[in-house]
Amino acid sequence: MLTLLEDKIATPLGPLWILCDEQFRLRAVEWDEHSDRMEQLLGVHYRVQGYQRVSSANPGGLSRKLCDYFEGDLSVIETLPTATSGTDFQREVWKTLRTIPCGQVMHYGQLAEQLGRAGAARAVGAANGSNPISIVVPCHRVIGRNGTMTGYAGGVTRKEWLLRHEGYLLL
Incomplete structure (x- = not known):
């Protein structure tokens, strides 16, 4: 246990x-x-x-x-050290999220491409949404292709605050 x-x-x-x-x-x-x-x-x-x-x-x-x-x-x-369970694909997505520099963002399609899985933006989004380690595994740094603040389990207001806190200037 x-x-x-x-x-x-x-x-x-x-x-x-x-x-x-x-x-x-x-x-x-x-x-x-x-x-x-x-x-x-x-x-x-x-x-x-x-x-x-x-x-x-x-x-x-x-x-x-x-x-x-x-x-x-x-x-x-x-x-900060992390340890996660989840599928191999989820852990691969979560590991890649940690490579997004503070103050920068990436859209789901870019993240899928970085993983060598172009066209898997929806699957990446689902894995992103299952991230159990908010902030440290920075799922808030992933935004919609058109720059919208999509999908953050803690709410869009928190996502925007975290991105501003990290120096990303929202348009």
Whole structure:
């Protein structure tokens, strides 16, 4: 059974759940109001092995580092370790999301092309939407082909805020 250490921090965008394993690798980061989505994803990813959640203050320093991100240390999220379950394709998409530089965006088609799967924008979008590690695996950096703020589980307002925070100027 997997033990997940959990903490909740205050952010400018509302409370944020942080869950990591005992090796302090992030397994889930999700907005409090979407904790049902987080529970659903955890159930999908860890139903075979099972998991338990244990309250922990600032596990592995991850809570403090995410607070640092919100306070302006944007590069800190690039240093945070993650571990995800999911399909090989999902993990490939999530790994590629982490290569999008802070302050830049990519559209779903570009992400599919970068993965060597031109024409798979919808599949990439679905994998993007199943990302359990919000912010650190920066799914908010993926936008619609025409520049629209499409598909962010935390809401478009949060997506826009995160992109502005990272220096991407919205038109």
